[in-house]
Amino acid sequence: MTERQEQVGSLALDELNLQRSDAEHVRMRWLQAQADEATARNALQLITGDETPALTGTLDELADTGEPLDWLKAVPSEVLLQRPDIIQAEERLRAANADIGAARAAFFPSIRLSTSVGTASAGLAGLFERSTGVWTFVPQVTLPIFDNGRNQANLDLAHLRKDVAVAEYERVVQSAFRDVADALAARGPLIEQLRWERALTATERERVSRATARFAAGWADRPTLLAARVRLAQTNVARIEAHQALELNQLTLYRALYGVQVSVLPNTAQES
Structure with missing residues (x-):
């Protein structure tokens, strides 16, 4: 032209x-x-x-995808006990004659990781300082973790943290919760962005339909129609990119939950 x-x-x-x-x-x-x-x-x-x-398929068809991660709803933190690094840390505690149940009660927060819509729960967010992201969970040592006559000393948190196996276990637990918290924190905004892009695409699709009708009736020229089609294609690309970002976030969650069998989730954690 x-x-x-x-x-x-x-x-x-x-x-x-x-x-x-x-x-x-x-x-x-x-x-x-x-x-x-x-x-x-x-x-x-x-x-x-x-x-x-x-x-x-067309660009519009490729962008038409559903909501991923339907399984990630109200997931209890106990699923993280299946992570290989936590299993390894607990085996080291067992080798040091530790009571794993007491160690979990002291150092492993029992909360819901996600909400009913699959985003980060308030309990998970509360484990970290909002401004600095520092781990804020304070262990409650109410039962002895080790035997061998050290029961009274075991109730002293400062004394416990001098043990290498305990310090490693606490670090691994923090790392596991951090991985999930980071991934879920990003998930909410990504879901909202995808919804916004879908709504914008619907608006642009209607705009193209009206431009096509006006062009067919001779009320609009071809450049106007082409401009509307270009805008629709651009919104479709943006929608695909938004969905791609959500899929990449899903991969991040899979890495955070590696070793976890999400098809059979325990139901023992308390709501938070």
């Missing part, structure tokens, strides 16, 4: 060259996107050992 406009004298040559430059930049981004897709597909095939077909 700009070439025809330049031919009839309604558009300057500089403007036409600018449009050509923009078109070439779009073409280069398209070629790079194709290369990135092929690289990602090859990497996936290497990991899975199976052929990964190329994605098909």
Whole structure:
């Protein structure tokens, strides 16, 4: 269209060259996107050992995805006891003749990790100082953790923390809760962003429908219709990127819960 406009004298040559430059930049981004897709597909095939077909469908169809992580609702903190690092730390305590039940009661917070909608619970957020993110949970030592005549000394938290196995166990527990807290803290805003992008896409889709009707009736020109279609495509891309960010957050949660069988969740933690 700009070439025809330049031919009839309604558009300057500089403007036409600018449009050509923009078109070439779009073409280069398209070629790079194709290369990135092929690289990602090859990497996936290497990991899975199976052929990964190329994605098909329109941009709007690819962006139409559901809410992930339906299982992550009101999850009790006890699932973290399945993490290999916590299991290893408890085995070290057992090797030092420790009472694991007493150690858990003292150093392992029994709370809900997530709310009924899958975001960070107030109990989880309360384990960390809001301004600094420092661990604020204070162990309550009410039962002796070690035998061998050290029962009274075991009730002294400062004395307990001098034991290497206890100090390591406390550190590993803090790290496990930190991993989950960081992932869940980001999840709420990402869900809200995805919902906002979906609403914006619906608005732009209606806008394209009206622009198409006006163009068919001769009330709007083709550049106006194309501009509306471009905006719709841009919102679809933004929606895909928002969903991608939520999926990457899901991977972060999987890493935080590695070793945890989420299909069978215990139901012993108290609401917080």
